[in-house]
Amino acid sequence: MYLVVGSGPAGVSCARALLAQGHKVSMLDVGLRLEPEREAQLATLRAAPAAEWNGPSGAFLREGMESGAGGIPVKLTYGSSYPYRDAPGTTRVEFTHAKAGPSHAVGGLSTVWGSAVMPYRQNDMAAWPIAAQDLAPAYEAIFRWMPLSARRDDLALQFPLYCDHPQPLAMSRQARQLLASLSKSKTRLQRAGVSFGASRIAVAANGFSGADACVLCGLCMYGCPYRLIYCTDRAVEELKSDPNFSYIPGVAVRSVEETGAAVTVWAIDAAGDSVTYRAERVYLAAGVYATTAILLRSMNRFDRPVRLFDSQYFLLPILRAAGAGKVTEEKLHTLAQLFLEIEDSRISPYTIHLQTYTYNDLFKAPVESALGPLRSVFPLNSFLGRLLLFQGYLHSDHSAQMEARLNRMDAGDVLRVSGVRNPATRATMKKLVRKLIALSPSTGSMPMFPLLQIGEPGRGYHTGGSFPMHAQPADGQSDIYGRPVGFCRVHAVDSTVFPSIAATTITLTAMANAYRIASQLHQYS
Ligand SMILES: Cc1cc2nc3c(=O)[nH]c(=O)nc-3n(C[C@H](O)[C@H](O)[C@H](O)COP(=O)(O)OP(=O)(O)OC[C@H]3O[C@@H](n4cnc5c(N)ncnc54)[C@H](O)[C@@H]3O)c2cc1C
Numbered sequence: 159m160y161l162v163v164g165s166g167p168a169g170v171s172c173a174r175a176l177l178a179q180g181h182k183v184s185m186l187d188v189g190l191r192l193e194p195e196r197e198a199q200l201a202t203l204r205a206a207p208a209a210e211w212n213g214p215s216g217a218f219l220r221e222g223m224e225s226g227a228g229g230i231p232v233k234l235t236y237g238s239s240y241p242y243r244d245a246p247g248t249t250r251v252e253f254t255h256a257k258a259g260p261s262h263a264v265g266g267l268s269t270v271w272g273s274a275v276m277p278y279r280q281n282d283m284a285a286w287p288i289a290a291q292d293l294a295p296a297y298e299a300i301f302r303w304m305p306l307s308a309r310r311d312d313l314a315l316q317f318p319l320y321c322d323h324p325q326p327l328a329m330s331r332q333a334r335q336l337l338a339s340l341s342k343s344k345t346r347l348q349r350a351g352v353s354f355g356a357s358r359i360a361v362a363a364n365g366f367s368g369a370d371a372c373v374l375c376g377l378c379m380y381g382c383p384y385r386l387i388y389c390t391d392r393a394v395e396e397l398k399s400d401p402n403f404s405y406i407p408g409v410a411v412r413s414v415e416e417t418g419a420a421v422t423v424w425a426i427d428a429a430g431d432s433v434t435y436r437a438e439r440v441y442l443a444a445g446v447y448a449t450t451a452i453l454l455r456s457m458n459r460f461d462r463p464v465r466l467f468d469s470q471y472f473l474l475p476i477l478r479a480a481g482a483g484k485v486t487e488e489k490l491h492t493l494a495q496l497f498l499e500i501e502d503s504r505i506s507p508y509t510i511h512l513q514t515y516t517y518n519d520l521f522k523a524p525v526e527s528a529l530g531p532l533r534s535v536f537p538l539n540s541f542l543g544r545l546l547l548f549q550g551y552l553h554s555d556h557s558a559q560m561e562a563r564l565n566r567m568d569a570g571d572v573l574r575v576s577g578v579r580n581p582a583t584r585a586t587m588k589k590l591v592r593k594l595i596a597l598s599p600s601t602g603s604m605p606m607f608p609l610l611q612i613g614e615p616g617r618g619y620h621t622g623g624s625f626p627m628h629a630q631p632a633d634g635q636s637d638i639y640g641r642p643v644g645f646c647r648v649h650a651v652d653s654t655v656f657p658s659i660a661a662t663t664i665t666l667t668a669m670a671n672a673y674r675i676a677s678q679l680h681q682y683s
């Protein structure tokens with residue numbers, strides 16, 4: 159029997175690969191859930207006509223969600239912060255000059271993610287001991303069960319779709335206008351190393367049941383009433399019908415110990431009592447912070463630093479030369495609409511990834527507050543019709559890093575994480591903004607560079623690499639099967655083992671790598 163720890167994207171991918179080989183799998187998970195009263199509100203809302211969702215009956219969705227110039231400080235779901243809560247036995251994580259957090263929810267951070275999913279390109283994983291090709295079968299396997307909204311466009315020349323049945327969501331008018339401008343200047347943009355296309359997001363545009371297709375209600379940022387934005391809590395429910403699978407929630411794993419041909423797992427249950435489990439192998443997929451804490455505790459490595467890689471997150475508002483009218487009344491989805499990928503060796507040897515967001519009602523508050531008393535005379539609606547947002551990411555080589563230490567305290571262990579700036583980040587950002595300004599006649603879009611926000615380390619949640627995979631791993635590294643040196647039957651299968659982090663979104667590759675490691679069991683058992 160194999161144990162998988164965690165029900166986030168990496169955990170369910172690992173479990174699926176083990177089950178596909180006919181093995182017995184138990185999934186240990188803290189597994190917090192949405193409060194029952196919110197679940198009931200959601201069920202009532204879902205049963206009501208979608209036209210009412212933006213009215214008083216859907217007001218609970220917006221509770222606690224704020225937006226400012228720096229984006230959304232904490233993205234909640236269905237008005238709840240349950241994805242970020244601690245539970246008995248979990249390790250507290252404290253951040254200094256950095257910002258992020260673990261999740262102890264069933265589905266992990268896929269409860270709140272933006273669902274943007276792009277594969278890694280070979281150039282962007284030069285530091286890895288495996289090739290992009292080694293991940294290809296796993297990317298394909300994942301899209302057999304995870305929905306994808308995407309189009310077959312030029313992005314596929316460099317970033318294969320790996321999915322033969324994408325369900326594209328309708329694009330907003332602002333996105334269609336931007337796409338038209340980009341398409342008109344395609345040759346010039348290609349020469350400048352810019353490729354573009356529809357966003358790739360893990361959304362079931364046609365619905366999961368046939369009766370719940372996307373209604374373009376614009377509520378994606380608050381949580382989809384139909385649950386069309388893929389969350390791996392759905393995979394856990396699906397896996398429960400497999401007799402070889404069992405799901406054990408309410409368990410916070412503390413440490414693991416190998417004894418002969420077995421692994422003992424030490425954990426705390428929801429009542430705060432100690433529990434142990436034994437298995438042939440253990441696959442840790444508790445998310446980078448929790449997996450790092452479990453490994454450091456198991457190795458008795460307290461107070462010693464480990465480095466974490468991060469993919470730098472930034473927000474850059476864009477003003478279009480021409481606007482789309484009445485965007486506040488448009489029926490649209492509010493996840494990323496378009497992707498732009500920039501390859502320009504004068505800026506970076508790696509891809510820079512830009513996700514384009516068109517109007518959503520969270521844009522309004524920061525614009526109104528910036529206007530102050532001018533608000534009443536300013537043509538707000540026509541301005542919003544011209545305003546877009548690029549959410550961008552850099553490769554980890556050009557991004558800040560973090561240092562994590564597990565400190566043993568009387569009140570319980572704390573994982574202390576501090577940001578370490580990288581001077582290359584600002585220099586890279588400057589060159590990027592200059593390039594976007596130079597390209598503005600071709601894109602019909604001007605970056606509002608004084609409003610550029612470079613996020614604190616960790617803020618984009620594209621983080622990993624505390625025990626990076628290496629072909630000949632040394633102390634503190636893992637082999638290509640995610641086994642940190644010193645372990646034979648314990649595998650870390652989430653982004654903890656990433657040797658570097660590409661800009662093009664982290665989760666799809668964390669899923670693919672977890673799937674690959676579990677699929678290759680015959681090579682290491
Ligand atoms: C607001 C937001 C937006 C994002 N948008 C995107 C995006 O668009 N694209 C993208 O690629 N990524 C995005 N991410 C990042 C993405 O959500 C994570 O990369 C992904 O969820 C990580 O998956 P994971 O399985 O490694 O861990 P997690 O999703 O963190 O899951 C961890 C699991 O482990 C369990 N667990 C934790 N500790 C323990 C323990 N001690 N014992 C037992 N179980 C434990 C939890 O209950 C949970 O089930 C976003 C993140 C956030 C917060």
Ligand code: SF4
Pocket residue numbers: 361371372373374375376377378379381382383384385386387490491492
């Ligand atoms: S627009 Fe977003 S929230 Fe509304 S149904 Fe579609 S995916 Fe769900």
